[in-house]
Amino acid sequence: MKITTYPGKPFPLGATWDGEGVNFTLYSENATGVEICLFNTAKDEVESSRIEITECSDLTWHIYIPGLKPGQLYGFRVHGPYEPENGHRFNANKLLVDPYAKAIAGTVNWDDSLFGYEVGNPDEDLSFSETDNAAFVPKSVVIDHNFDWENDKSPKVAYYNSVIYEAHVKGFTKLHPEIPEEIRGTYAGIGHPVTIAYLKDLGITAIELMPVHHFLADRHLIDKGLTNYWGYNTIGFFAPDARYASSGILGEQVIEFKNMVKELHKAGIEVILDVVYNHTGEGSQLGPTLSFRGIDNISYYRLADDKRFYMDYTGTGNTLNANLPNVLRLMMDSLRYWITEMHVDGFRFDLAATLARELHEVNRLSAFFDIIHQDPTISQVKLIAEPWDLGEGGYQVGKFPSGWAEWNGKYRDSIRDYWSGTESMLAEFADRITGSSDLYKSYRRPSASINFITAHDGFTLNDLVTYNEKHNEANGEDNNDGESHNRSWNCGIEGPTDDEAINTLRERQKRNFLTTLFLSQGVPMMIAGDEMSRTQQGNNNSYCQDNEISWINWETLDKDLHDFTRKLIKLRKDHAAFSRKNWFKGEAVKGNGIADIAWFLPNGSEMTDDNWSHDFAKSVAVFLNGLGLHSVNAEGNKIVDDSFYIIFNAHDQPLDYKLPKSQYAQDWDLLIDTCKNQAEEVIGQYKAEDTIQVSGRSVVLLQHQLIHNGGTKHQ
Numbered sequence: 001m002k003i004t005t006y007p008g009k010p011f012p013l014g015a016t017w018d019g020e021g022v023n024f025t026l027y028s029e030n031a032t033g034v035e036i037c038l039f040n041t042a043k044d045e046v047e048s049s050r051i052e053i054t055e056c057s058d059l060t061w062h063i064y065i066p067g068l069k070p071g072q073l074y075g076f077r078v079h080g081p082y083e084p085e086n087g088h089r090f091n092a093n094k095l096l097v098d099p100y101a102k103a104i105a106g107t108v109n110w111d112d113s114l115f116g117y118e119v120g121n122p123d124e125d126l127s128f129s130e131t132d133n134a135a136f137v138p139k140s141v142v143i144d145h146n147f148d149w150e151n152d153k154s155p156k157v158a159y160y161n162s163v164i165y166e167a168h169v170k171g172f173t174k175l176h177p178e179i180p181e182e183i184r185g186t187y188a189g190i191g192h193p194v195t196i197a198y199l200k201d202l203g204i205t206a207i208e209l210m211p212v213h214h215f216l217a218d219r220h221l222i223d224k225g226l227t228n229y230w231g232y233n234t235i236g237f238f239a240p241d242a243r244y245a246s247s248g249i250l251g252e253q254v255i256e257f258k259n260m261v262k263e264l265h266k267a268g269i270e271v272i273l274d275v276v277y278n279h280t281g282e283g284s285q286l287g288p289t290l291s292f293r294g295i296d297n298i299s300y301y302r303l304a305d306d307k308r309f310y311m312d313y314t315g316t317g318n319t320l321n322a323n324l325p326n327v328l329r330l331m332m333d334s335l336r337y338w339i340t341e342m343h344v345d346g347f348r349f350d351l352a353a354t355l356a357r358e359l360h361e362v363n364r365l366s367a368f369f370d371i372i373h374q375d376p377t378i379s380q381v382k383l384i385a386e387p388w389d390l391g392e393g394g395y396q397v398g399k400f401p402s403g404w405a406e407w408n409g410k411y412r413d414s415i416r417d418y419w420s421g422t423e424s425m426l427a428e429f430a431d432r433i434t435g436s437s438d439l440y441k442s443y444r445r446p447s448a449s450i451n452f453i454t455a456h457d458g459f460t461l462n463d464l465v466t467y468n469e470k471h472n473e474a475n476g477e478d479n480n481d482g483e484s485h486n487r488s489w490n491c492g493i494e495g496p497t498d499d500e501a502i503n504t505l506r507e508r509q510k511r512n513f514l515t516t517l518f519l520s521q522g523v524p525m526m527i528a529g530d531e532m533s534r535t536q537q538g539n540n541n542s543y544c545q546d547n548e549i550s551w552i553n554w555e556t557l558d559k560d561l562h563d564f565t566r567k568l569i570k571l572r573k574d575h576a577a578f579s580r581k582n583w584f585k586g587e588a589v590k591g592n593g594i595a596d597i598a599w600f601l602p603n604g605s606e607m608t609d610d611n612w613s614h615d616f617a618k619s620v621a622v623f624l625n626g627l628g629l630h631s632v633n634a635e636g637n638k639i640v641d642d643s644f645y646i647i648f649n650a651h652d653q654p655l656d657y658k659l660p661k662s663q664y665a666q667d668w669d670l671l672i673d674t675c676k677n678q679a680e681e682v683i684g685q686y687k688a689e690d691t692i693q694v695s696g697r698s699v700v701l702l703q704h705q706l707i708h709n710g711g712t713k714h715q
Contacts, residue, residue: 003049008064010057013333014100014238015074015142021066022142026076026098027059027326028296030088033079034061037095037134042073042105042249045135047095050077059326070144071250073105074098075137078295082116082128087298087307089125089289091116094133097235097291099330101140102337104214104239105249108290110222111136116289125285125308137290138214143251145341147258154345155268157205159382159405159447159523160579163569164272165204166455167528168230169212169244171551178554186246187212187253191260196267202531202562203569206270206382208348210456212257213273214239216281216290224476226544230456232350233281233316235290237334240342254342261343270345272382273338277320277331278354278389284317285309292320300327313354313391322355322368332371335378346382348407353389353396362393369401379403384450398439405523408436408449415453416464416487418650419512419697426620427612429648430599433622435521437583446580449522453513454530457483459540461530464488465509466495471538474545482541495538508697511564511674515699518568519578519646531565533558560677571671577624577641581631589628594664596628604658604689619655619694621647623664626706640706647692647700654695662688665704672701 008023016023024036034056037047053063076098080090094116097104112119113133121127173179173189183189190207199207214236217228231241245253261271280300282293285308292300302311302321310318321327338344349355355368372378387396387406397409414432416422431438435446454461459470468490470482491505510533517524528534529552536542542550572578584597599607600621607620626641633639643665647657659668670684675695686692686702694700 003051004066005051006064006066007055008062010060010062012100013060014098014102015072015140017068017070017142017144021064022068022072023062023064024053024074025060025062025100026053026078026295027299028061028078028080029059029299029326030296031061031078031080031090033092035077035079035092036063036065037075037077038068039073039075039134039139042139043135044073044139046132047075047134068142070142072142073139073250074142075134075139076295080296084125084285084308085306087303089116089293089297091129091289091294093130094289094294095137095139096289096294097138098140099236099291099295100238100333101214101236102143102145102238103141103249103251103254104138104236104242105141106138107243108138108216108288109136110219114288114290115286116294133289141249141251143254147255149258149262149343152262152265152343154343154381155205155265155270156345157268157270160445160581161573162205162270162447162523163203163572164206164208164450164523164525165199165202165528166208166210166274166525168210168456168550170546171229172528174551175548176552176554183246186244187240187256187260188246191263193263196263196269199269200267202566203573204269206272206345207264208272208274208525210274211276211350212240212244213237213275214241218281218283219288221544226476227546228544229546229550230543232276232543234276234279235281237277237330238337258342265343270382271343272346272348272384273344274348274350275335276350277322277334278351279314279316279318279320282318284312287317299324313357313389313394314351315390319354319357322357322366328367328371331368332375332378335372336375339377339381344381346384348384348386350386351389352385352387352400353394354391356396356400357389357391362391362396362399369404373401373403398436402443404444405448405450407455407525408432408439408451408522410439411436411449411451411520411522412453412455413487415513415516418648419509419516420487420489421650421652422487425612430612430620430622433516433520434584434597435580441583446521446583447523450525451517451520451522452525452527453517454527455525456527457541459486459488459538460527460534460536461510461513462506462533462535463538463540464513465506466490466535467538468494469538470540471495472541474539474549475541476544482539486540505697507561507677508674510561511677512697512699514561514565514568515672515674515701516648518572519699519701521578521580524572526565528552531562532556533561564677568672575641575644576629576631576639577626577644580629581639582629585628585630589625592625592627594625594628596625596630598623598625598660598664600657600660602655602657604660618651619647619649621645621657623660626704642706643704645702645704647694647702649694649696649698649700652696654693656691657694657700658691659686659689659702664688668702668704670700671703672699674699
């Protein structure tokens with residue numbers, strides 16, 4: 001049957017339904033020809049129609065086909081030279097996923113036909129495969145953009161008021177007994193009232209979802225009975241992965257994702273996406289030809305001097321070339337799409353240092369960051385960098401531009417070292433819990449520091465205090481994968497134990513870590529399940545474990561730790577002293593003559609420069625002056641708060657701490673002692689210069705309530 005076509009328009013890229021037909025466009029600078037292929041079902045082995053695209057404007061191939069509707073499946077075939085030594089890998093035998101596809105049906109079904117070369121050929125990727133791959137590659141889907149958002153608006157929670165919760169869409173609800181079985185592990189599961197009520201009750205303001213862009217599960221993992229669970233292997237930068245949809249794969253996944261966002265927003269919870277723009281799932285020169293490689297390899301990837309090979313700053317085999325205009329456009333179009341069409345509230349950029357590389361060196365003023373900075377849409381959402389990659393000079397903590405927050409790896413390492421008993425200088429610990437001014441003060445605020453103890457990559461909090469060594473045998477790599485230096489401490493015995501003393505210490509250590517996290521300046525982030533003692537049985541690299549190792553087991557929820565975490569989060573949200581907008585000045589505050597922050601020794605005297613220069617971090621106390629916040633609220637009123645005194649004791653023995661003189665406070669209420677798992681709001685009361693015994697390896701928090709003189713505690 002002959003299909004009527006029109007020239008169409010070169011913009012927007014991808015497939016656009018206008019109510020009467022679909023406009024298809026594809027950017028390829030070096031292609032000699034492009035065909036659009038239409039399919040009836042996702043499992044079709046042969047296209048129902050293959051239509052030559054004859055129009056090309058400004059390197060963009062375009063065609064309009066009237067009569068097509070949402071749900072239409074399609075892909076591209078691109079003609080051009082196959083010259084790997086010159087960087088060209090065109091092969092029209094390969095059906096290709098549209099880089100701008102808004103939905104993708106199905107997943108890769110691994111077969112040798114997916115490779116542009118003949119697998120097993122002595123010349124490897126220099127050979128040319130004539131086998132068609134259409135039966136094994138997922139199909140792109142035309143979608144209907146219409147959706148009733150019901151006046152949805154972003155909660156726009158300020159960074160300093162944020163509590164971020166990193167979660168995996170599937171793993172978070174897959175085992176939840178109160179969520180309908182048919183939607184467990186899906187976008188609908190995250191948007192379910194039970195999930196939202198849990199997040200609200202805990203005090204979470206933003207859920208940071210691990211990658212939801214449509215991704216590739218590596219062949220070597222599938223062959224071993226594993227999969228790419230984490231999803232850091234993107235093949236579709238606009239498409240929510242259909243594996244997390246309960247409602248369908250022909251565009252229904254888009255609607256389900258939007259409904260999830262809408263329901264979270266109604267509860268005041270933001271949605272942040274973990275995004276991977278540094279590489280794609282096509283891997284090295286020996287990887288499959290699924291999309292970018294076959295569309296125009298040299299126009300998407302960073303190639304080595306020998307153009308047969310790829311620059312690899314990510315450890316995945318390739319790196320997208322963020323210096324090329326079309327790649328930058330792809331990235332920016334994707335980010336804008338997720339903001340404007342999908343209503344997400346921010347992004348965490350995986351291996352973000354890769355995006356800052358102009359030639360080889362990391363340059364924070366690269367084109368990628370310049371474009372984001374001037375973009376009126378992207379620049380207004382939360383932008384969080386994972387500030388490192390695997391290349392030379394790739395560790396860039398503290399060096400990202402204004403407007404960006406960063407995962408603070410130095411915070412993680414310092415706090416782990418402190419509580420595991422490792423020798424570390426007091427000054428380092430003090431810097432970290434007060435916002436890391438040494439990293440961010442020159443042109444950013446304390447909220448530039450995303451503080452975390454654990455994340456998806458590494459031990460859970462429970463495992464951090466239970467294992468000295470990684471136990472990744474289930475990954476099938478002889479326990480050679482994953483980080484070997486975890487800064488963990490098993491408290492005396494490796495793994496689970498019936499020893500009551502060790503279990504008591506482990507529970508206290510968990511409370512120490514969480515208390516430190518939520519009382520630190522900056523933005524706290526925790527991984528889902530840490531508040532309920534989730535374990536991965538010592539696996540610190542569960543990227544391939546789509547099973548009970550990674551999923552949260554709600555039946556074994558540690559209620560005591562959960563309640564303690566909820567108390568900490570509420571305390572933080574109720575008191576601006578723990579979430580300052582501005583830096584400490586270390587100067588006397590007008591009105592009471594006391595500095596906004598002061599550090600104390602056990603004898604009640606203030607620390608001197610000499611103490612900072614040579615004492616090792618075992619114990620320290622800090623006074624936070626509630627009158628010294630140096631900021632105003634939205635109405636212009638001065639923000640003041642109660643004053644607090646925090647004692648951190650990493651010694652294994654108890655210490656007697658003399659409280660400060662009355663000029664700091666006449667009386668103190670004891671709110672938290674991590675040696676106890678208490679529920680009361682106030683668990684003790686003290687006077688100025690009283691002595692309080694602080695147990696070994698514990699944190700004590702005391703509060704002095706102030707008269708607020710017309711100010712406000714809340715930001």
